[in-house]
Amino acid sequence: MASNSTPDKGLSRRTVLATAGTVGLTAVSLSAALPSAEALPVQEASTPVSGGPSRRPGGWHRYVQGPSSRTVRPVRIVAASGDVTKPEALLEPGGARSVLRRPRPAAAPRWPDGTTAEASSAHAGNNGNDGQPRTYDAANAIDGNPDTFWNDDTPGAFPDVLTITVPQVTPLAGITVISNSDGVPTDYTVDVWRDGDWRTTATVTGNDAVQRAVPFTEEISTDRVRITVTNAQDTPHGYFTRINEVWPAPVAPVPVPSITVDFGKVVVGYPQIRFTSASDNSPGVRVAFSETRQFLTDRSDFTRSDQAGGAGQGTDQFAVPAKGANWTDHKGFQTGDQVFADGLHGFRYLRISLDALASDSPAAQPWGTVEIDSIALQFTAYLGTPSTYRGWFLCSDDDLNRYWYGASYTNELATDTFRQDDVDPRNAWSASLEGKLVLQDGAKRDRDPYVGDLAVSARTLYLTHDDAAEAARNVLADLADHQRADGWIPPASINNYTLPLFDYPLYWVTGSWDYVLYTGDRPYATRYYPTLLKVLDTWYPSVTDDAGLLSKGLNSTGSYGDYAFLGRTGRVTYYNALYVQALQDAARLARLLGRNADASRWSARAGKVAQAVNSLLWDADAGAYLDSGTGAARHAQDGNSLAVVTGIADADRAASALAHLDATTKRAYGNAFMDNDTLFDQASQRVYAFTSYPEIEARFLAGRADSALDQIRRTYGWMDRNDPGITHWEGIGPDGSLYEGAYTSMAHGWSTGVLPALTHHLLGARPTSPGYATWEVRPQPADVDWATGQLPTPHGPLGVEWANSASSFRLTVHGPGRTQGAVAFPGDPRGQRVRTGRRTLWDGRRASTRDVAVVDGTLTVSSLGPGDHTFVCERHGG
CATH class of the missing domain: 2.60.120.260 (Galactose-binding domain-like)
Known part of the structure; x- marks a missing residue:
């Protein structure tokens, strides 16, 4: 998740999954009538889907980023x-x-006994790692110990002044300033007291050296030296001046x-x-x-x-x-x-x-x-090699391939064993997780499993290395086992499971449905169903207002944070859209377990919340959903995207909201998560791949595949091209910078949404009921010529390959055993003729079998059983 080091410092569930079980499957399998798979042009780059991954040069293996050994x-x-x-x-x-x-x-020069130092200000002390108190006052700069330092207490406010007083007049040829990289004085002057006045003897600019000799033009006798710092090096901790030692002689450092x-x-x-x-x-x-x-x-x-x-x-x-x-x-x-x-x-x-x-x-x-x-x-992390990939992807766009495998590698780095010495030290260690495989948020930091991150990273895992799905289950189960008595679920083990976040219990709900959807683990659903009941029927009702909307501030939640520790309160579109998503997913899980009354109640509540969001949080003037019903008017990526993904927004509002985001948040390095800076300075320049994922999904779901790919290419292209390359960043700041400087995690699992987006929407394959018992293939090619890939399922691989041209769309699907699925063809059915082998299924006006129909304006073939199914969709004029 985002850093919680500063207060200013979501996700979607897709209608892909939101329409589980509604694809229009029938009991009659079309597969018996289909001939063997035809060879497609895609096979130039990959073997047929029924044959498994290509091992030929130029196939997907060359994009795999994991090391060959540990x-x-x-x-x-x-x-x-x-x-x-x-x-x-x-x-x-x-x-x-x-x-x-x-x-x-040589021994360091020392000031005469009785020398004193004072400063314009000094940072308050604290206890060191040994439990002993540390001070940061001016005396540290002359104590002869380079491990102690004076730390000014005015971050970013200059000048900072350090004055050294010697008990008697002393000749000085210069001084040496010893600092450390957490506050190197960059620009400063050195003055000496002479003839009743301060006189400048040296000026330093552009310094970046920890040890800087400052010689005077001539030896000067004085009893006072003053260092006036006008700028210091920016660090992850701010603009602080730190001086460890000042020596009474200019000493050039030995490199x-x-x-x-x-x-x-x-x-x-x-x-x-x-x-x-x-x-x-x-x-x-x-x-x-x-x-x-x-x-x-x-x-x-x-x-x-x-x-x-x-x-x-x-x-x-x-x-x-x-x-x-x-x-x-x-x-x-x-x-x-x-x-x-x-x-x-x-x-x-x-x-x-x-x-x-x-x-x-x-x-x-x-x-x-x-x-x-x-x-x-x-x-130490999951070792992803070509032999371990149970799901893979390849298409005609080399950039998209790199982003997909960069996402997988980023996620592999975050898939690791929970070990006491390696996790976030802020009371994040937990005996209940020790030694277990988990999905952590980042490779560098925080190295703690956050349930919100699983909204993205778990899907990435299920689509690549589902043999490690326990990493997600271990996190979900552990957080459920630490549910608070009032129903609230902790976001992570950090702070001994007490970090107060408002939105993350909803991600536990959506993450649990995801886990069951992709793996079919019904025992997990049964075991943790009481947790689901408690968080949705006890905790969230306690923070619901009279309009049926979640309102942060109720039930003493005003100080609760969210995925980015944002200072927003009251009715927030993002919280409520995520609530709708959680209620929808909970209803699906309830139906799986035969708890139909719960399912009906949650579905009805989701509808009521959606209606209230449209009534109270839609800004007709902007044509987008407000971020919050209180405070300055702004419109956020998270709330608007989730409103589209969950179906809160109808087609007109979806088109309007996405157009607003295009007009106000588009940057060279992605789409910003706010359209103005009223929440905090430069919010409109900050990009989170985490909240970009639901926007990318929303664009695909709204039939805007071109704009989805454009957003992918800007967001992931920026990260791919810039240091460290390949992996996906926690957040991007103004002008494409690291949004929190050195502290930023540059390999963060919550930023890997490009992988499920490309698999589920460009390639087009996704599960529609738990364990892939039913599935759907609905490609959205946009400007991509061909794509091929495989999704791991409990029943074996679901394989897809397609080739797209102006005259035809060719598709082969390999259905896993004991499953049933459907395919949908891109484009207007009225301009298409679809055949399988020599048999015409659709002639542009009518179908030859009841398994072929136009559903929501898209030609769909359903009731596809296990095995290979090949279709050719000819376009009029081709």
């Missing part, structure tokens, strides 16, 4: 600095060795020897480094990780210890023994309470430096010699 090695050297020999040797284990050397540094390697894409697991030897002084190495080069500095873009006290100060540490070591990065201290490593990481880039924290002395020293044979990663 030992993953970097693919190239990005950079090397300082005294480094043969950095490229890290790429080839067992051969030449990379050597990093650094001389022992830190470092090598940066690139794994070619985001990977996740335990880094492994084979050290072959080292000097006998316990030289330290610090290892930094980042998903993007932009945020790879002397610290990682993110570490879990950042959220749990910062023991590693942004890097993972190791003291190398003289005889070398095969080090695997596991969480913990190497020696007592010194030399900390964070363990598992999600990253693309890794930088190893010969350096050590001052607080780690003497266990680790920032100098000496280290010889390294190789760097690797022990991959």
Whole structure:
């Protein structure tokens, strides 16, 4: 889910599934009358659907992104600095060795005893990882300990002033400013007190160095030095000035020897480094990780210890023994309470430096010699290789293929075992999940299973690696088992299952239906039906107003968040459209279990909510649904999209709402989730792939396949083209930036909706009742020439391939055993002639069998049983 680090910081159920069981199936199977499958042009790229996945060059296998084994090695050297020999040797284990050397540094200059420091402001202290209080006042800048620092308390507000007073006049040739990457002073002046006035002796601009020598043009005798910072480096924590030390002399830094390697894409697991030897002084190495080069500095873009006290100060540490070591990065201290490593990481880039924290002395020293044979990663997530894909996709558009497999790989990175040392440290560990396969939200962070994310990521899993469906079930079941007495269901294990979110219990309902729909797991439905009753008939009625609409604020829910921790209250279209979706899905599940009275009650309630949304939240002037009935007028992607997907919007309102989103939210990198900035600054520039998925679905369902593909190409094309490439981001900010800087997760399962969208709507195949007992194939080709693919089902693969041209549409479907399905042909039935083999099923006006009919303006052939079915749809004039 989106970060919950700041307050400003949905999904759909599709009518694809909303129309479960209404395809018009009959008891008579047409399959007996059909000849064997005809060869289609699609087979140039893939074998027939009945033959399984293609293994020929140019087939779908070449798009698979997962590593070939659990030992993953970097693919190239990005950079090397300082005294480094043969950095490229890290790429080839067992051969030449990379050597990093650094001389022992001279002792740091010290201020005379009695020197004091004061600052314009200082951040309040807190407790460190050791439980001891930490201060951030000015005295830290002259205490001789580079691990402590002065931290200004005015984020983004400058100037920040640090004044050092010496007990007697002292000659100075300059100073050295030591900072850290969480607040490097970028622009500042240095003044000295002389002849009763402050005089500027140096000006620094554009600084990005943690250690910056600032020489004076001449030696000056003074008893006071003032540093005035006018700008500091932007960090994930804001614009803060942080100064660890000021030395009373200009000392140029000795370059830190470092090598940066690139794994070619985001990977996740335990880094492994084979050290072959080292000097006998316990030289330290610090290892930094980042998903993007932009945020790879002397610290990682993110570490879990950042959220749990910062023991590693942004890097993972190791003291190398003289005889070398095969080090695997596991969480913990190497020696007592010194030399900390964070363990598992999600990253693309890794930088190893010969350096050590001052607080780690003497266990680790920032100098000496280290010889390294190789760097690797022990991959922990689901290992998706061509042999593991039970569902696949291929089409004539190379970009769409990359986005589909990029989504699958992103989701594989988030499919992992729940382990205490590797999950979000904010009280997210749970004994009930330990050791189980789960779908987490991201590879890097938060690494906790959120039920809202499953609305997308679970579908991606079911369509690719359904043998791992337990990962979704484990999450759904665990959250149900932690249901609150009043019926509310926690969104995740974080905060000991107490994080208050308003919308996520609804995702538990839709996610449970999804799980049953794709897997056919009726025992799960039976086991957790009481949970369903309690959340829909106890919790949500407690936050329903007299119009029948959910209203955030009722029952003390004003402070509850949602998927993006948005500060919206009252009647919100998104909450209510999601409520309709949950009620519709709950009714389907109730019918499966023979609970028809519950199904009728929930269906009736869904209708009442839908009517109230149309009556109270439709903005006729804008031609779109309001985000909220209170506050400034704005129109959100989430509410408008779900209103279309759930059928709240009729055809006219659907067309109008989608047109409004086109006119107000279209960006080069996707569609923004708000049409203006009244909720928070730059909301209209923020793109969430999570809420883009229902909009893409809405466009397909409204017959706007071209605009759906356009949105896909802008959103996923942007992520595919920009660092780190391949994987799908948690969120996109203004001008296509990382919406929360380094903190942004660049491989996030909730952003993989392109995969189910392409499979269910472009390829066109989807289940229409639990376990694919019934299915439908309804392709929407748009500008795509051909597509082929396979969906895994409990009964075997459902295969589809089609080829589209101006004169004809050719379709072959392979139905799984013990199932029945239907196909629908794109285009106007009046301009079509459909045949199978030599038999004409539709001549443009009438059908030759009762299994062929025009349903909602689309020609449909139903009652298709197991096996291959091939159709040719000829278009008039062809």
